[in-house]
Amino acid sequence: MRVVVALGGNALLRRGQKLSAENQRENARVACRALAPLAREHELVISHGNGPQVGLLALQGSAYTAVETYPLDVLGAQTDGMIGYILQQELGNELPFETRVATLLTQIEVDPHDRAFDDPTKPIGPVYTAEQAEALRREKGWTIKPDGDSYRRVVPSPLPKRIFGVATIETLLETDCVVICAGGGGIPTMYADDAVPAGRRLVGVEAVIDKDLASALLAVDLRADALIIATDVEAVFSDWGTPQQRAIRRATPRALAVSQFAEGSMGPKVRAACSFVEQTGGIAAIGSIADVEALLRKEAGTIVSLEAGGLDLVGAA
Amino acid sequence: MRVVVALGGNALLRRGQKLSAENQRENARVACRALAPLAREHELVISHGNGPQVGLLALQGSAYTAVETYPLDVLGAQTDGMIGYILQQELGNELPFETRVATLLTQIEVDPHDRAFDDPTKPIGPVYTAEQAEALRREKGWTIKPDGDSYRRVVPSPLPKRIFGVATIETLLETDCVVICAGGGGIPTMYADDAVPAGRRLVGVEAVIDKDLASALLAVDLRADALIIATDVEAVFSDWGTPQQRAIRRATPRALAVSQFAEGSMGPKVRAACSFVEQTGGIAAIGSIADVEALLRKEAGTIVSLEAGGLDLVGAA
Numbered sequence: 001m002r003v004v005v006a007l008g009g010n011a012l013l014r015r016g017q018k019l020s021a022e023n024q025r026e027n028a029r030v031a032c033r034a035l036a037p038l039a040r041e042h043e044l045v046i047s048h049g050n051g052p053q054v055g056l057l058a059l060q061g062s063a064y065t066a067v068e069t070y071p072l073d074v075l076g077a078q079t080d081g082m083i084g085y086i087l088q089q090e091l092g093n094e095l096p097f098e099t100r101v102a103t104l105l106t107q108i109e110v111d112p113h114d115r116a117f118d119d120p121t122k123p124i125g126p127v128y129t130a131e132q133a134e135a136l137r138r139e140k141g142w143t144i145k146p147d148g149d150s151y152r153r154v155v156p157s158p159l160p161k162r163i164f165g166v167a168t169i170e171t172l173l174e175t176d177c178v179v180i181c182a183g184g185g186g187i188p189t190m191y192a193d194d195a196v197p198a199g200r201r202l203v204g205v206e207a208v209i210d211k212d213l214a215s216a217l218l219a220v221d222l223r224a225d226a227l228i229i230a231t232d233v234e235a236v237f238s239d240w241g242t243p244q245q246r247a248i249r250r251a252t253p254r255a256l257a258v259s260q261f262a263e264g265s266m267g268p269k270v271r272a273a274c275s276f277v278e279q280t281g282g283i284a285a286i287g288s289i290a291d292v293e294a295l296l297r298k299e300a301g302t303i304v305s306l307e308a309g310g311l312d313l314v315g316a317a
Numbered sequence: 318m319r320v321v322v323a324l325g326g327n328a329l330l331r332r333g334q335k336l337s338a339e340n341q342r343e344n345a346r347v348a349c350r351a352l353a354p355l356a357r358e359h360e361l362v363i364s365h366g367n368g369p370q371v372g373l374l375a376l377q378g379s380a381y382t383a384v385e386t387y388p389l390d391v392l393g394a395q396t397d398g399m400i401g402y403i404l405q406q407e408l409g410n411e412l413p414f415e416t417r418v419a420t421l422l423t424q425i426e427v428d429p430h431d432r433a434f435d436d437p438t439k440p441i442g443p444v445y446t447a448e449q450a451e452a453l454r455r456e457k458g459w460t461i462k463p464d465g466d467s468y469r470r471v472v473p474s475p476l477p478k479r480i481f482g483v484a485t486i487e488t489l490l491e492t493d494c495v496v497i498c499a500g501g502g503g504i505p506t507m508y509a510d511d512a513v514p515a516g517r518r519l520v521g522v523e524a525v526i527d528k529d530l531a532s533a534l535l536a537v538d539l540r541a542d543a544l545i546i547a548t549d550v551e552a553v554f555s556d557w558g559t560p561q562q563r564a565i566r567r568a569t570p571r572a573l574a575v576s577q578f579a580e581g582s583m584g585p586k587v588r589a590a591c592s593f594v595e596q597t598g599g600i601a602a603i604g605s606i607a608d609v610e611a612l613l614r615k616e617a618g619t620i621v622s623l624e625a626g627g628l629d630l631v632g633a634a
Contacts, residue, residue, distance in 0.1 A: 019384050020385060021388055056381075057395075060378055061375040063382075064376050064377040066376075078396070080398045081397045082391055084392070084394070084422055085394035085521075086391070089424065089519055089521065092481075093519055102422075102482060102532055103421065105419075168489065171488060171494075175488050177485055202560075203479065204402075278498065
């Protein structure tokens with residue numbers, strides 16, 4: 001089988017943990033131990049989030065004032081290098097020496113007319129005072145919104161439109177190489193208007209693409225058999241946070257479409273899973289990274305498929 | 318032909334320039350315009366330096382004190398993501414849409430017994446007072462040496478021993494993909510003593526591998542026809558900085574072996590070129606990135622080959 005596993009930010013950094021190199025490495029090691037059996041048996045593509053990591057780079061960049069903080073596309077590429085390296089090394093340590101593992105940078109095109117650009121929503125970097133916020137709006141053209149008593153920069157989260165380099169990923173999969181790619185939802189890019197003789201010019205965009213939606217598009221483009229969205233909770237729950245909460249074990253995209261899930265949390269994961277299943281007829285699973293083998297066997301988590309037969313709830317702990 | 322081009326730090330950031338994202342992008346654009354004709358005609362691998370970039374990350378990390386600065390192997394991986402992305406995007410803009418360009422992270426093994434570990438020499442990160450230096454020696458075990466009136470951390474620069482992932486690079490070259498890899502001399506790694514059941518464990522090392530020596534080893538492993546070391550000077554000079562300085566146009570490794578070149582500058586470039594030529598019988602060229610096509614045609618720079626017939630000097634401007 002060809003399998004895409006999207007590693008959530010919480011699979012790489014547990015909630016409340018300090019963003020130290022040691023914590024990231026330890027969590028990556030645990031995740032890679034869980035992933036190694038999949039790498040042995042299947043064509044495996046690993047994508048990952050980068051929210052906390054790109055936030056740290058923005059904070060570090062702001063703290064060092066001699067050089068202006070780099071744009072978000074560049075910071076995202078930096079996190080791809082960092083996280084990709086740690087995953088590549090730790091996964092390599094769990095596999096026979098001759099197994100190939102490669103990390104590729106992935107540029108993804110977004111639509112300049114995506115409505116997300118009209119209403120940036122993703123907070124990033126330091127908190128500011130009202131005065132700092134005003135100055136940054138003026139000087140850098142940033143969108144800055146209130147965040148409790150202070151202010152934070154917000155950036156758009158446009159939909160992924162086209163993934164560049166899919167053929168390169170396929171080439172590597174066909175040589176039994178595990179591929180780590182599309183980190184942080186991919187590096188957001190678009191075609192600039194200032195056409196050059198060689199054709200349109202691709203440029204970076206200060207935005208953040210949702211990593212689950214990017215992973216779903218990647219899984220579609222790669223004609224994957226399964227998309228596994230790995231996080232730190234065991235399944236999708238209905239009525240989350242209420243006494244009625246129940247783990248959803250099996251569902252069709254249609255059954256999930258009528259339910260509400262938290263934006264910035266389960267919402268995009270459910271949409272990504274449904275999108276993949278609807279477009280390919282494949283299987284999507286949402287659940288804990290620790291259960292990743294069982295997820296692929298449809299024995300854990302929330303399994304989304306066309307044949308699931310509605311919404312099959314079970315009582316949760 | 319299969320060609321490895323090692324882009325010097327000064328090809329990406331001109332001497333004295335501020336390390337802004339804009340300057341790096343502009344220089345990368347110029348470099349990629351020069352490289353595009355090679356990408357059209359040959360199998361092309363691009364490696365690059367990362368000295369100023371990794372230094373900036375160390376400074377930013379020190380300025381933000383809530384999280385401890387990441388180890389050098391991780392910072393190096395971050396620069397691979399950043400520089401690789403910028404080169405991949407700018408080179409892609411100079412080439413037909415269908416041309417593949419991929420950036421791969423490259424781990425390189427170093428020898429724990431390399432003598433470089435006994436005498437770290439590469440300064441990195443902020444300058445410290447004597448008191449700070451003493452505290453860092455004690456707390457982090459860093460080697461800190463005087464640097465003018467202040468102090469700086471120094472790290473070892475061991476030789477590259479083995480490049481991981483060469484087969485993956487070859488797979489991509491065989492599908493006409495331009496490969497950007499071995500950034501910053503590759504990510505330094507070694508096998509740790511704490512053997513695990515799955516075998517020896519590869520770990521990151523706080524060191525910096527010379528990017529020209531790493532590129533030479535890469536060119537040997539890839540059985541490249543040519544190694545081009547691109548920098549911001551037009552050639553290697555004998556008697557550099559004296560009235561007798563002369564550009565060296567053609568030389569054999571044996572003829573160069575008796576000359577002295579500056580360490581941390583031309584020295585490693587000359588050694589890298591000679592090492593490649595001696596091991597493969599191929600051609601190495603050292604010169605300006607602007608001349609990269611002419612370098613490959615042996616019409617500019619310093620050409621090192623077994624047939625060059627001694628040291629052929631010409632008068633310089």
